[in-house]
Amino acid sequence: MEAAGRQRARATITDVAKRSGTSIKTVSRVFNDEPFVRDGTRERVLKAAAELDYHPNMAARSLVRGRSFLIGLFYENPSPNYVVDLQTGALDRLHDERFRLLLFPCESARAMSGKLLQVARTSGLEGIVLAPPLGDDPRTVAELREGRMPFTRIAPTTALDASPMVGIDDVAAAQAMTQHLLSLGHRRIAFVQGDPGHASTGQRLCGFRAALAEAGVAFEPALLEQGMYTFESGLAAGRRLFAGRMRPSAVFAANDDMAAGVCVAAKEHGLDIPGAVSVAGFDDSLISRVTWPQLTTIHQPTYDMAHAATDALIALIDGQAHERAIDLPHRLLVRGSTGLAPQG
Template sequence: MTRKPATRHATITDVADAAGVSIKTVSRVFNDEPNVRPLTRDRVVKAALDLDYHPNVAARSLAGRRSFLIGLAYENPSPNYVVDLQTGALERLKGERYRLLVLPFADVGAASGKMQAIARASGLDGIVLAPPLCDDAATVAELEACGLPYARIAPTTDGSHAPDVAMDDRAATQAVIDHLVGLGHRRIGIVRGDPSHASATARLEGYRAGLKAHGLTADPVLEAQGAYTFASGYAAGKALLALADRPTAIFASNDDMAAGVLNAAYEAGVSVPGALSVVGFDDSNIASVVWPRLTTVHQPIREMAHDATGALLALIEHQEAPPHQTMPFQLVVRGSTGPARA
């Protein structure tokens, strides 16, 4: 069997020859160094594109004492949420010289007050903090003190000078309650999120405020604890549906838990949306693949990660970054909600 010869990759020497310049000039172009004439820079870039040349990021890092690495730190048990986070960050880095290092943590305590050491060990140029680390006071204080560039996704607390991209979780949850009350529901339950996440508190507050706005009293019996996982949503759904006076609607604080509630309703023989309406939060992929498809709050997670990563790049490159961006939410009504039963 004849082995196909390996394809030879273009080198910096090839680019220099094609552009009619020195290797040092090519290096200066790709390291964004000054004092390179625009026409020369354009000629080098065109030669690189024609040859499909890609500079060695590791070598450039050593030469410039920079890693060109940014971290994405998060602790979230929902795989759907995490995929959107990573996709948004990677989309922003496309075509940039920076690469993404994913830093997942089992719990906030594993990273709290240790982010500087983690960043130094990884050689990071900056870091994006996703929930719940974006609200961890020790982590924020540490990064403020050490001066490492960072940005936050969906924070609900102040005390930071870093740029952030957020959404109003309270208002979004109140919109959910408005929708359910408009369908005639008066006994509305909630599956609360992981208590270590500030978003869980914000959504609980929005739930209670929404009930109050319609003259309804929050009933602690209808507030089941979850953990942002399918299994916790399933367990909470079973508990709520086992009540003698069970709810006619359940709001789950994320889509994974809402899918768990749907499963619990199916096992209990409770039709959705005939006898029970179910609403989630995030509008992640799972909301569109379960049946009935979930009514949910569209949280632009991918866009938030994209813009937070862009703000971090601006900080690293000593450019101006918007201090705060608020993304709009949207209530997406699908087949899991309907009029309250008589």
């Protein structure tokens, strides 16, 4: 009973060498990705390691090779749903990789401006993934380039040749959502903007206004509300929109968190969704699928963007070929929160 209850001892490199019929040095060469190891030998070592549930000590490997194998994900976004997709995409790309990920939530791009390179070097990072809006800060981009720190960016809108980048067409995506609302007969469509410090805010407003102009519908400044990409700001914007007599028949919020807040405001005012008012969001984050009715939204492939940016960073660090600009598709997802405009 004592033996059965005792925790199984952790496998060592010696155990792997014995199981695979190789030397300790050969096992070390396999896990350090060194050349001139025969394919059959490499397969034997990896098979033995899997059977023994052996995992090499990353700290020891770093000391031997003089490298940290650490990369950093820097982000500033108030939406927890967006951040989860961001982190998961980067972490999944690093599964079974020699690199490990450190997370750096930032108060704001402005507060981090001019300090990011120092943080990266102090942390021993070999490379950086910048999430918006950090990738649009000119001082940050300049210091990383001058410091020769490998970096990639997600959804930048400036200095597009400064680093590998991954993104979608925010203007076209917002235009598609607005066209959907127009096709349902809506003409009084409100728009809830995101954080003015994020470039996506202006791009999505641009797409919204372009779709209205194309349909010959006048833009009404009174139907433009300021949000901050948070649920609370969406709730406040919705309360303001629904308090007046000339309320909108549809509300397009620039992200799902704000759209969920608008939905709560509508219910506070006794408005049926989508019978009395349609509500649409942007991102296709988890909150869009747990609200009721589920949100009509734009699928922004945040997970895939982070995955691709991390992949490009590894290639950049290793001196391998990589794409400079990766454009990923968006999709309009029509769900229960949008319907025909109410009569009258």
